[in-house]
Amino acid sequence: MVVTWLIALLACLAIISSGWIARTIIPPADPPFPGPDPGIVLMTRVAMGMQEMGLPATTGFDLRAIERELTPLDELRDAPESRQRTGDLAAHLRLAIILAEFGDADAARGTIETIASFDELPEPIAEDVATLHRFYIVGDRDTPFESGFRERHGWFAELAATYQIDRADSAERAAILDDAVRRVVALFVFGGGFIIASLAALVLFIIAIVLLFGRQIRMRHRIPSDEPGIVNIAALETFTLFVVAFAIIKFASSLLENANLSEGTLALAGIALLGAQWALALLVLWPLLRGVPLRHYTNALGVPRLLHIPREIFAGIAGYFALLPIVVLGFFITLGLTAIFDAQPSHPIQDEMAAGADPLMWLLIFSLAVIWAPFVEEAIFRGFLYHHCRRFVGIILSALVTGFLFAAIHPQGWTFVPVLMALGINFAILRAWRGTLVAPITAHALHNGAILTLAFFLIA
Structure with missing residues (x-):
């Protein structure tokens, strides 16, 4: 298990440094002329x-x-x-x-x-x-x-x-x-929505704190006493396989950005990498291939009962807003780090937005952010990795570990780690509270959807 953790951490490091390594191998050509800010x-x-x-x-x-x-x-x-x-x-x-x-x-x-x-x-x-x-x-x-x-x-x-x-x-x-x-209209609408959401978040946050200290909130995630050891091993292996495969895709994508290839070749390579990223969803089946019993597999992954899904979606929405103050705290830490170190954090899709992405590109961006990321990342981080961590440490430390690793593999840069980690911590709290993945998936999709919609109206 120590070796598996070491491989996983090295893969995370490879994801973080993939852009730098790719630029070392294939130096990117400067654009013919510096474009507008x-x-x-x-x-x-x-x-x-x-x-x-x-x-x-x-x-x-x-x-x-x-x-x-x-x-x-x-x-x-x-x-x-x-x-x-x-x-x-x-x-x-x-x-x-x-x-x-x-x-x-x-x-x-x-x-x-x-x-x-x-x-x-x-x-x-x-x-x-x-x-x-x-x-x-x-x-x-x-x-x-x-x-x-x-x-x-x-x-x-x-x-x-x-x-x-x-x-x-x-x-x-x-x-x-x-x-x-x-x-401007979009800015006013989202600004007004943010003010309303902030007030609702503050009220829900206070209610949640009162209920928590009054011991009226029960954490539903459990590790059964009869859970076989293979569940713990397979859960960590699933996370490791994901970050290793994601590191390979990220490195190939970084090389592709710098390579001097024809538009047709770039398009085909991009489609292949996109397909490979979607195929990562199949890794959630790995524990079954390792022989994990179905009952323990669904518990570790956080699969809900069908009749409970509407209730869990509502809990995810309420939980997202109730925990929003934690994200705001992370955001201000990120702002401070950005100002102190004069950093310029960015996301690769910002360039696509600013350049005027066509409808198909927007569809791909939204599908990755609102479907792939909530389902696949939550299954890996708040499903198997969180379940694995809870075998050894408590809820808070498990949330911190999964939140940090979740933030580290994102491409925005190190100054964005606090706000992304805050999101990851919140999603882990939702998993601990509800026991299933529906709430964190809902919160993740809600967050990404809101950010992308705002970006669509302001930047595109």
Whole structure:
């Protein structure tokens, strides 16, 4: 069993470091041109939407704060040529577009003229400066932007092309403004929902604490006295097989991202990896192959009685909100770590969202997050691994162990471990409370579904 644990922990470490190892083997090629910051794109859209709705456009949107985050132009003038310098210059040009949009055309022109005065500029930047100089300073609005400018600056090129055009005179302008308004409405709806959910969570959390200390909450997860030892062994083996297989898939996926392959080959490889990830669900059958009796298998996994499923779903929803304060605590710890270490946590699907994923890609993302992750991850972590840990330690330590390992294998980065671990702990508490997996599966699906829906309306 010690060897099995060692293999499992090494596999978790391999998952965490798979991206770094893949980049060492196949160094990723730099994108041809540094793209826009999705965060600034979102802030600009929200500010435009608020302005269109008659609200203060600059609420929470400090243009000068964005400028302060950039390398000053005086330093960039004589800086050696590098991709970083190109990216900083491109960011200043995009800021000029934002400044012009929000009424500070003089500052926008000043930025463009300053960059135009540089003795040496990368060729794409020189072309973009000439384009913006002609557009904002000379006043030539009839010459359309070149395709290269649009490719390099994406949404900012679309915004610049509709500068000072009334929405009634341009379908493109109307589309940009309508899209901005939709994002503000989504932000208000989710913000209001979050406030209501937070109040409900606080009430439910207090009720849960009172009931817990009053010994009116009974933990239903049990390890039968007649449970054979093979159950404990097979449960740990199932977790180990999962993390080993997941490490292989993650490593192959990281290599694929850096490989210089044709689009057709990449698509086929991506489909194969996606199929392999779904196939991991079959690993939950491993204990049966190892000879675990069906009665003990269903108890270890947390299979409910069919008639109890509706009740357990309701318990999962109530439990998710009741335990939400623990997630909020983890979130603030993550915020603190991110600020202290100036980290930039991200998830791979953010790039797909920001790039404008097609409906099929969105369907795949939602299916993985709302179906695969809740069912498979809960079966592995809160099913077999939690049951295995409870043979040796109590509920709290079992929740901490499973929560930490659950957080560690996620791709958001180490600063996100506190909030992800808090989620994992909550799911383990739900397993301990209800005895089956329905409640943690429900809570997991609810959380992922809410986050993805918000991302769909704000980022996509």
